[in-house]
Amino acid sequence: MSRSPRDAPKQRVLATLERLVSEIVREAEHIAFRRLNLNGSITPMTIPNHKAYKAGTLRTVLRQTGISRKAFLEVCHGPRS
Numbered sequence: 001m002s003r004s005p006r007d008a009p010k011q012r013v014l015a016t017l018e019r020l021v022s023e024i025v026r027e028a029e030h031i032a033f034r035r036l037n038l039n040g041s042i043t044p045m046t047i048p049n050h051k052a053y054k055a056g057t058l059r060t061v062l063r064q065t066g067i068s069r070k071a072f073l074e075v076c077h078g079p080r081s
Helices: 010-018 055-065 069-077
Strands: 008-009 022-026 029-036 042-048 050-056
Touching: 008 010, 010 022, 010 050, 010 069, 042 055, 050 055, 050 069, 055 069
Parallel strands: none
Antiparallel strands: 008 050, 022 029, 029 042
16 A cells, blocks of 8 residues: 655645545635534534645544545545556
8 A cells, every 4th residue: 555645735635635525614824624424413624724734744634534544545546456
């Protein structure tokens, strides 16, 4: 399995998060999301607004959203052979 990206571009990270679990509410110093839960509830989230996300920041975001690294990478980069 490939490793988490060291400097993941912001647009790719945001697009992947939107496809998997959330909706962007606003972008300023931080990016505000609404995570749509399986039971129909909504959980607000914020992440820093960086041009690129380091591996540690990306791991934290994935842990908070409940997305596995494997699922994130598959959606972000497409399935690997």
